[in-house]
Amino acid sequence: MNAMSHNQAGNAYNFGFLDEYAKKEVRRAILKAIAIPGYQVPYASREMPMGRGFGTGGLQLTLSLIGPNEVVKVIDQGSDDSVNAVNLRRFIEMTCPGVSTTTATAECTLIQSRHRIPELPLTARQILVLQVPYPDPLVVVEPSEDKRKTMHGEADYSRLLVKLYEDIVKFGEITISHRYPTRINGHYVIDPSPIPRWDVPKLNDSAALILFGAGREKKIYAVPPHTKAEPLAFSDVPFRVEDFRDEQGRRRACARCGCVDSFLDEFVTDSGSKTYQCSDSDWCDMQLSKARQTQGEPA
Amino acid sequence: MNKILEVRGLSKIYGPGCPQCLESTGPEADTNLCPHCGSVVAIHDVSFDLFEGEILGVMGESGSGKSTVVKTLYFDQAPSSGEAIFFDNDRQYDLFSLNAAQQRWLRNHRFGMVYQNPNLGLNFNISAGGNIAERLLMSDLMDYGAIRERAKALLARTEVLLSRVDDLPKHFSGGMQQRVQIAKALATQPPLLFLDEVTTGLDLSVQARILDLILEIQQELKTAMVVVTHDLGVIRLLTGRAIVMKYGRVIETGLTDQILEDPQHAYTQRLVASAL
Amino acid sequence: MNPPILQVEGYGKHFQLHEQNKLIPSSHNVSFTVRAGELTALIGPTGAGKSSVLKGIYRTYLPSAGRILYRDAMGHELDLVLASEHQILELRRREIGFVTQFLHCLPRQATLDVVAQPLFALGVSRDVARQRAAELLSAMKLPERLWSVSPATFSGGERQRVNLARGFIAKPRLLLLDEPTASLDPATAERVIGLIEGLKAEGTAMLAIFHHPETTRRLADQVVELAPPPAVEELLEEIA
Secondary structure (H helix, E strand, O other): OOOOOOOOOOOOOEOOEOOHHHHHHHHHHHHHHHHOOOOOEEOOOOOOOOOOOOOHHHHHHHHHHOOOOOEEEEEEOOEOOOHHHHHHHHHHHHHOOOOEEOOOOOOOOEEEEEOOOOOOOOOOOOEEEEEOOOOOHHHHOOOOHHHHHHHHHOOOOHHHHHHHHHHHHHHOOOOOOEOOOEEEOOOOEEOOOOOEHHHHHHHOOOOOEEEEEEOOOOEEEEEOOOOOEEEOOOOOOOOOOOOOEOOOOOEOOOOOOOOOOOOEEEEEOOOOOEEEEEOOHHHHHHHHHHHHHHHHOOO | OOEEEEEEEEEEEEOOOOOOOOOOOEOOOOEOEOOOOOOEEEEEEEEEEEEOOOEEEEEOOOOOOHHHHHHHHOOOOOOOEEEEEEEEOOEEEEHHHOOHHHHHHHHHHOEEEEOOOHHHHOOOOOOHHHHHHHHHHHOOOOOHHHHHHHHHHHHHHOOOOHHHOOOOHHHOOHHHHHHHHHHHHHOOOOOEEEEEOOOOOOOHHHHHHHHHHHHHHHHHHOOEEEEEEOOHHHHHHHOOEEEEEEOOEEEEEEEHHHHHHOOOOHHHHHHHHHHO | OOOEEEEEEEEEEEEEEOOOOEEEEEEEEEEEEEEOOOEEEEEOOOOOOHHHHHHHHHOOOOOOEEEEEEEOOOOOEEEOOOOOHHHHHHHHHHOEEEEOOOOOOOOOOOHHHHHHHHHHHOOOOHHHHHHHHHHHHHHOOOOHHHOOOOHHHOOHHHHHHHHHHHHHHOOOOEEEEEOOOOOOOHHHHHHHHHHHHHHHHOOOEEEEEOOOHHHHHHHOOEEEEOOOOOOHHHHHHHHO
């Protein structure tokens, strides 16, 4: 257990920064969230030594779940090396002595992520924690939280569907690019955090537990393993993911690893032209090393 | 003819209420405000039956409680006491003992409401078609093409130009907004429709066409309606039977032509005389 | 003798005007019988309460006294004074018609549909109902160009024909007629009289008030003369 007091790292903080009572409360909220898939469980979000909106919700989940033997990976928009990911990883290393960190998706037991789900399918021994800025998908159609709670309770999502209808009327298709409203276990619709549409199908029947933490809005919700997750859509206008086709209709490839089945980020090169690269940096590295191995094999 | 709605002893008091509320309010007391506790007795002991395909008028001046009657039946407000049974084919519902989800289901599937203020019945930030789509989506129609066809058919039926199906209703005229409201209310082909002062504030020629439309719909679909109005012309044109209310109480009921030509109560006599 | 459809016994009607604190007598102690296939005419001076009797039967007025026994198509006898509102509405829809001197209709409704309305209400198909309406209107020589417009702008005589056609179309078992030929030119009045005779021959019972004594003589099988009701004092004594 991690209830012991640690001082080896030369700091005066409890293991995992949070005190044990705070962790216990968060874990209780997590259990409730797992028991009611998609339901937003309120919790007493603690002050963290960083601004709200920088992943405090996800970090509280991570710190409450973490044990001494944990292997943690922190990513920000697919990258392990962005400032936010690096800072959070350092904070975890500092406050959780004995915990190891990694960038390899395959090796970790706990992933804290902002805006992406790794390309490599997750396994039953892994937990994915997503940082959430706005937990309630109904906030765009109903300002009163009281009424939103009733709507969730009665699974009344017609007004969200009207939004989709209006999208098709105006643009000929559903234009939501991220935070795509997704119905969990046939009842609650969640805001799956700002993941792209590409990642939404990964929520469905996931082997890993997926947890969502909103620090500023003080909510925790979950998609438990092997739970149905259906993006809202019409029967004749189905949900679809980004297709990354170029002008000729060909699937774009990652400029670095050549992968044609990953989510791509668009970059503008120094010359002003556009180039595309895997958003998931670990995935890109994996593809690259795989390609090298293949090339290295004797013919 | 079958009964579709049975209302008994419907009452609504705003405020704490006290033992003297009822005797201190009503037509004789000439107020609906209880002088002892400050409560407003909006309606007290309202009872009536409504039959399939029938149009019942609820008439009275402002403060008579006529709108409160339909607002409680449409679950916009909870009554203080009373009972209402809705007969739907071979099923019957005790309206005020249903839970919120069941009430919402009835509201969305089996009832329709057209408000005086289109702001209450329509979402001004979504298109006319989207407003109708919302009601269809509530009843779990999930096919975009089918929803759009149905929305267009309803707007055509209520004589809204199809070229405006994707426009926001806030840019529509008052008469057109009422047409969109009616189209929305009819989307699920409800057997029961509530109309609350739907033509008030509209130009006379526009009023006449809305009334025409309502009657045509009633004849085509055999929809039962409760029409709330202070306008005797609307009562005469639309309704077969009427209830006259004053300060929250029903003071007279009868066949509409009888109420207009042979009113019994002093208040109704004054009301009718002042209109002619 | 044909069986009676309607038996009015001791019908009385007075209005209580609360504002003026007055009782206005309208009809007093009226009794008569109407039979299938026969026309009963009400005669009497102005103020004798002839219209009041028709309106009392139709429930446009609430009778103050007496019984109005009606035998319906199923053979059941019903006191119209005591019948429920829904029973009255059902009878109005299926059995009892009333042609008044006024025409209330929707501002936009075509004349053909105004006339066909009672058949629509009975569930007759629109085409059949309109066909029947067209036959009646041509029998009354209402120009065909008027059929598709609303009667709101018609002359008194034209409206009266629309009103009559609407009253006749559903062939009610009992038809109440309040001066149906009053505003018609002699030729049209003659056609209407022909239509009334036709309905009578088909078995409709009629209770009518005619403007011209000559019409009464020609059409009535039975004439009931009404006297103006006694003055209020007398009436009050009687009530007391």
